[in-house]
Amino acid sequence: MxxxxxxxxxxxxxxxxxxxxxxxxxxxxxxxxxxxxxxxxxxxxxxxxxxxxxxxxxxxxxxxxxxxxxxxxxxxxxxxxxxxxxxxxxxxxxxxxxxxxxxxxxxxxxxxxxxxxxxxxxxxxxxxxxxxxxxxxxxxxxxxxxxxxxxxxxxxxxxxxxxxxxxxxxxxxxxxxxxxxxxxxxxxxxxxxxxxxxxxxxxxxxxxxxxxxxxxxxxxxxxGDPEMMVWTDTPQNLTVSANYSSILKQVTGTVSGLTFSATSQVIVTVCIWKGNEIYNTQDI
The missing domain is CATH 3.40.50 (Rossmann fold)
Known part of the structure; x- marks a missing residue:
């Protein structure tokens, strides 16, 4: 709790x-x-x-x-x-x-x-x-x-x-x-x-x-699932926008709605979904 x-x-x-x-x-x-x-x-x-x-x-x-x-x-x-x-x-x-x-x-x-x-x-x-x-x-x-x-x-x-x-x-x-x-x-x-x-x-x-x-x-x-992450706060709804560059072959994403001040210390786990399955996760 x-x-x-x-x-x-x-x-x-x-x-x-x-x-x-x-x-x-x-x-x-x-x-x-x-x-x-x-x-x-x-x-x-x-x-x-x-x-x-x-x-x-x-x-x-x-x-x-x-x-x-x-x-x-x-x-x-x-x-x-x-x-x-x-x-x-x-x-x-x-x-x-x-x-x-x-x-x-x-x-x-x-x-x-x-x-x-x-x-x-x-x-x-x-x-x-x-x-x-x-x-x-x-x-x-x-x-x-x-x-x-x-x-x-x-x-x-x-x-x-x-x-x-x-x-x-x-x-x-x-x-x-x-x-x-x-x-x-x-x-x-x-x-x-x-x-x-x-x-x-x-x-x-x-x-x-x-x-x-x-x-x-x-x-x-x-x-239970050992990879399950434990909540330490009430989850917030975030807004994500993405732009794909065919030349660079990369996606640039912008996330808004975060409730903390971004610093070099903060690590964010990004989870990408494909259909009903997790496609990829990465800490950035």
């Missing part, structure tokens, strides 16, 4: 509940994380302590029904609607057939819930990307919940990044500091390199994260 490059995310933890609250843009959300050193299994999770300093009512306990409703119609919490969801981060006890949603109630969403999603029907056509640090939601040898999320023709998402084996407490840092940092941080040296928009490259970075950890690379896998 993050859709802007200039992201402003506040991250905090309260007794095992990790919150990621989008402040300047509202297409980013999260589901809860439990206590412990691993997320293996789908047992009951610890409740947050109810005292005056924790404000547990703000977390809305992330009830299962709230998660399902948010997947279908958008994220609603803290008394307001944050609109449709683009990128979802999940960190909770999971298994091949279920993903945890509630620290207080020990609730989960199951394969059948993914099958019933309708966020890609009618005017509410809004597929998502789901990133999970839970254990085994992407298990290859099982009828995994990740497959149900991807294969639902009426809802679900276009990509699922998740563990085929165990997840571990603390892996959320790689989503925040690697995946999101690569996608949104415009201060890095090669920030305008369009490779950072490709979901496959982002998944690789979050699994590798600078360490030679082959087990982690094998564990975090992507369902």
């Amino acid at each position: 993050v859709s802007m490059r200039n992201w402003n995310v506040a991250v905090g933890s309260v007794n095992g509940i990790y919150t990621i609250v989008k402040e300047s843009n509202t297409e980013f959300t999260f589901t809860s994380s439990g206590n412990g050193t691993a997320t293996n299994g789908i047992g009951y999770l610890y409740a947050i302590q109810k005292n005056g300093s924790l404000f547990p009512e703000r977390f809305d306990y992330l009830k299962r029904i709230n998660v399902i409703n948010s997947l279908n119609t958008g994220w609603n919490n803290f008394g307001q609607s944050f609109g449709n969801i683009h990128l979802i981060y999940h960190c909770d006890h999971s298994g091949p057939y279920a993903m945890g949603t509630s620290t207080i109630l020990g609730e989960h969403i199951f394969n059948s819930d993914m099958d019933a999603l309708i966020n890609m029907t009618g005017i509410n056509y809004y597929p998502q990307i789901l990133y999970s640090d839970g254990c085994e939601p992407n298990a290859f040898s099982k009828d995994a919940i990740s497959e149900h999320y991807i294969n639902n023709p009426n809802g679900g998402g276009v990509a699922f990044s998740g563990n085929s084996g165990p997840g571990h407490w603390g892996d959320d840092q790689y989503f925040q500091n690697t995946f999101c940092q690569a996608l949104y941080d415009m201060t890095k040296i090669d920030a305008y390199d369009n490779k950072y928009y490709h979901i496959g490259y982002l998944n690789y970075l979050s699994a590798y994260n600078g360490w030679d950890r082959n087990s982690f690379l094998k564990n975090r896998n992507l369902l």
